Amino acid sequence: MKYYRSFEAGQVIVWAGDQMDFVGSVVSGMAGLTQQLEDGRTQMVGLLLPSDFLGRPGRQIASYTVTATSEIVLCCFRRKPFEKLLAETPHLAGRLLEMTLDELDAARDWLLLLGRKSAREKIASFLVILARREAALARQRPKGRFAVELPLTREAMADYLGLTLETVSRQMNTLKREGVIELEGKRRVIIPSFEDLVIESGEDSDGGLPS
Amino acid sequence: MKYYRSFEAGQVIVWAGDQMDFVGSVVSGMAGLTQQLEDGRTQMVGLLLPSDFLGRPGRQIASYTVTATSEIVLCCFRRKPFEKLLAETPHLAGRLLEMTLDELDAARDWLLLLGRKSAREKIASFLVILARREAALARQRPKGRFAVELPLTREAMADYLGLTLETVSRQMNTLKREGVIELEGKRRVIIPSFEDLVIESGEDSDGGLPS
DNA sequence: CTTTTTCCTTGACCCAGATCAAATCATGCC
DNA sequence: GGCATGATTTGATCTGGGTCAAGGAAAAAG
Numbered sequence: 001m002k003y004y005r006s007f008e009a010g011q012v013i014v015w016a017g018d019q020m021d022f023v024g025s026v027v028s029g030m031a032g033l034t035q036q037l038e039d040g041r042t043q044m045v046g047l048l049l050p051s052d053f054l055g056r057p058g059r060q061i062a063s064y065t066v067t068a069t070s071e072i073v074l075c076c077f078r079r080k081p082f083e084k085l086l087a088e089t090p091h092l093a094g095r096l097l098e099m100t101l102d103e104l105d106a107a108r109d110w111l112l113l114l115g116r117k118s119a120r121e122k123i124a125s126f127l128v129i130l131a132r133r134e135a136a137l138a139r140q141r142p143k144g145r146f147a148v149e150l151p152l153t154r155e156a157m158a159d160y161l162g163l164t165l166e167t168v169s170r171q172m173n174t175l176k177r178e179g180v181i182e183l184e185g186k187r188r189v190i191i192p193s194f195e196d197l198v199i200e201s202g203e204d205s206d207g208g209l210p211s
Numbered sequence: 212m213k214y215y216r217s218f219e220a221g222q223v224i225v226w227a228g229d230q231m232d233f234v235g236s237v238v239s240g241m242a243g244l245t246q247q248l249e250d251g252r253t254q255m256v257g258l259l260l261p262s263d264f265l266g267r268p269g270r271q272i273a274s275y276t277v278t279a280t281s282e283i284v285l286c287c288f289r290r291k292p293f294e295k296l297l298a299e300t301p302h303l304a305g306r307l308l309e310m311t312l313d314e315l316d317a318a319r320d321w322l323l324l325l326g327r328k329s330a331r332e333k334i335a336s337f338l339v340i341l342a343r344r345e346a347a348l349a350r351q352r353p354k355g356r357f358a359v360e361l362p363l364t365r366e367a368m369a370d371y372l373g374l375t376l377e378t379v380s381r382q383m384n385t386l387k388r389e390g391v392i393e394l395e396g397k398r399r400v401i402i403p404s405f406e407d408l409v410i411e412s413g414e415d416s417d418g419g420l421p422s
Numbered sequence: 423c424t425t426t427t428t429c430c431t432t433g434a435c436c437c438a439g440a441t442c443a444a445a446t447c448a449t450g451c452c
Numbered sequence: 453g454g455c456a457t458g459a460t461t462t463g464a465t466c467t468g469g470g471t472c473a474a475g476g477a478a479a480a481a482g
Contacts, residue, residue, distance in 0.1 A: 035319065037323070037327060037414070037415070041327040043322055045319035045323060058309070063319075064319070090298075090301045093301065093304050093305060093308060097304060097307060097311060098269070100311045100315060101311055103315055104311060104314055104315050107315060107319065108244070108256035108257065108274075108318065110322060111254055111321060111322065111325060112246045112248070112254040114322060114325035114326045114373065115325045115372075115373030116248060116252040202250075203248075
């Protein structure tokens with residue numbers, strides 16, 4: 001009933017519109033949910049990190065294309081048995097509701113980012129989000145000097161942020177030039193002061209994560 | 212345990228950060244959830260129409276400001292008894308999960324709208340969304356000639372779409388000039404051909420609502 | 423080691439939508 | 453009616469980020 005699947009960076013895990021006979025959770029690595037307009041414009045609409053849930057119980061057709069942005073390992077369950085288990089286990093349903101509500105909150109922060117933030121603020125916010133989620137896995141809060149791995153291409157970042165890859169590149173290098181971040185290679189970011197980065201992100205100062 | 216509350220257009224129902232000791236659902240009218248950056252930039256992150264749920268079980272502090280965009284009637288429950296009921300009624304929890312997943316899907320369509328659509332496409336998409344939701348309440352699909360009520364100011368529309376109110380006004384009048392929509396007063400829109408409006412919205416032709 | 427491919431950076435230019443500034447319209451109030 | 457008040461439209465101008473076009477850099481392939 002439970003099994004593992006691995007994908008390499010760039011591989012498509014599920015195509016939007018395909019039959020989807022499993023649900024799963026991310027063990028390691030990263031994947032993006034994307035939506036497209038027919039002319040090819042692409043927007044990432046979900047970012048899956050370790051512990052995140054993939055799939056929608058009660059729905060057999062995938063609504064979004066899921067692509068591995070880095071090497072990734074999923075822990076999968078066949079959908080039918082999972083749904084049976086879900087119906088029999090109120091605790092599991094509650095946990096899933098909790099996770100879905102958290103995802104909805106994250107999506108709403110993302111709406112604010114896409115609708116109202118400048119390119120510079122978008123980049124800073126994205127790094128803040130990654131740092132927070134990376135720290136949260138270790139039950140911590142990011143603070144002071146902090147390093148973040150970017151398991152995405154500039155293009156994937158652009159699709160996340162509603163920008164072009166050129167703008168992402170320019171803003172990353174501007175932030176670097178101004179000392180807000182340091183780059184170690186192209187995919188590793190050092191944040192000298194997490195607090196300063198939060199200011200750049202335009203967020204309300206307290207940033208209160210409620211849970 | 213159950214009671215009704217009414218608000219006039221423009222009234223704030225809940226302030227972000229306030230204690231929130233009730234949950235509710237919309238009986239009639241419309242409200243918006245909004246988030247703000249400290250410099251005042253505002254983004255609507257949720258739109259509540261009749262039958263929509265307000266509040267988050269298990270959370271006593273409101274994360275978003277809720278404002279009535281039109282006269283509105285809510286059916287409210289005190290939070291504690293509701294949570295008790297929720298814990299005792301697996302069916303209710305399942306229903307709530309279903310609604311939350313639908314909201315998440317809507318939020319993801321909204322991400323695509325904010326991240327990648329032009330102002331014209333945003334306006335058209337918004338009208339398509341309103342028409343679909345209005346029709347859905349009558350268990351129908353919008354088709355052919357269709358009328359939509361806009362219980363929002365141009366500014367509220369701008370906050371929904373990540374635009375300025377001037378751009379909203381201009382695009383509405385451009386669509387009117389081109390015959391894609393007709394305006395009856397400022398708050399009522401006639402859609403001569405729903406199918407043509409969907410094309411203007413940039414959506415994938417089929418538009419498949421999966422449920 | 424060389425070549426190919428993929429990803430990233432940088433520059434020059436342009437345009438959709440923002441900003442600033444006036445009108446116009448609609449509605450309620452005295 | 454005459455006069456505030458708030459919503460909307462319209463015009464003029466500006467600009468952030470998009471688009472187009474080369475180049476680099478680094479990994480993968482041969």
